[in-house]
Amino acid sequence: MMEPLDEASFDAALDSFDGLSIVKFAAPWCRTCRAVGPIFNRFATECETQDPSRVRFFEVNFKESKSLCLRERVFALPTVHFYTKGLGRVNGFTLKSLGVSKRLRNEVDRYLGDSDHLGLLQSLHTTAISPMVRYADLISVIEALSSASKYMSAADDASPMMKKAVDTDERRADLERLFSLLDANNDGVLDAEEIASIAAAVGPLGGGVSSPAALITCACTDDADTQELDADAEAHNCPLTREAFVSVMISKAASEFNTPDKELLPAFRAIDTDGDGEISREEMLAAVERLSSLNLPVGGDMTSSVNAAFDALDVDKSGSLDYSEWVAMMSGTHSDYLADVEADVEARMR
Secondary structure, eight states: OOOOOOTHHHHHHTTTOOSSEEEEEEOOOOOOHHHHHHHHHHHHHHHHHHHHHTEEEEEEEEOOOOOHHHHTTTOOOSEEEETTTTTTTEEEEOOOSSSSSHHHHHHHHHSSSOOOHHHHHHHHHHHHHHHHHHHHHHHHHHHHHHHHHHHHHHHTTTTTHHHOOOOOOOOHHHHHHHHHHHOTTOSSEEEEHHHHHHHHHHHHOOOOOHHHHHHHHHHTTTTTTTHHHHHHHHHHHHEEEEHHHHHHHHHHHHTTTOOTTTTHHHHHHHOTTOSSSSEEEHHHHHHHHHHHHGOOOOSSOHHHHHHHHHHHHHHHHHEOOOOHHHHHHHSSSHHHHHHHHHHHHHHOOO
């Protein structure tokens, strides 16, 4: 019998287990959930009996824990997520009525089989992943500033439940930490020079905007037209305050909330410089090399961290990363990374 989880027990249960936590999100009214339920339960019992110290199965009732499911970006049922302590979510997929046993066995074998990918994840500290998380964060910042009006308008149309899911105290605290990290001169605002440094670190400016000043103005001016700002950005330029930064980033999160499979695509494409649909180890190293121009604290040797991150993302051991592998690891919570950011900022300000 799988252990049921809800909002009150979810985090504590996953944090208390050192192995691979497998969570099925299902609902009593879901026909496919009812069809795959017995097969999933038999598979869970078999796995836990064979290797109880390395794998544990849980279940979340979507009907009773909608807020939790939204937080975990569950938009189809039945969804299965894999979690590891510290790294958060490392895999996710939706089951169909056919081929349930084969899909489950293949996915679990990727972590518990001969490659012992779970062992790699257990030995991996979040500092190894942090360069990639930070790169994705910076791509998101440039995207948010480039299309601020679009995101704000889309966020206004979002449902109250969706807005509640993205606009949390925890998310605001995370964004304020990120703002502090990017505020290189610690003056409480992001100016054109700081935005230019971010843009240079991640690649060309997006959204058809050609100047950092225009990016700031797009975020500061609700009804401004991007193309007009591009021509006359300096006249309207204003530093980006912490409040404005948090607001536009939350608007972006709200507008993209229903498409979690696409939110990491810009970062993936930015790293995939040859456009072949896969990230090589060399491309990842080159991306982090660009990131180093910002002098952001990473923790440990950069090359070693990137190599460890690549190995952690490359679940099928093919030597390159496809988008599904990238999303599986990068969409996790990475709470330790954010705590490291805060410590880094505090150290820099002393």
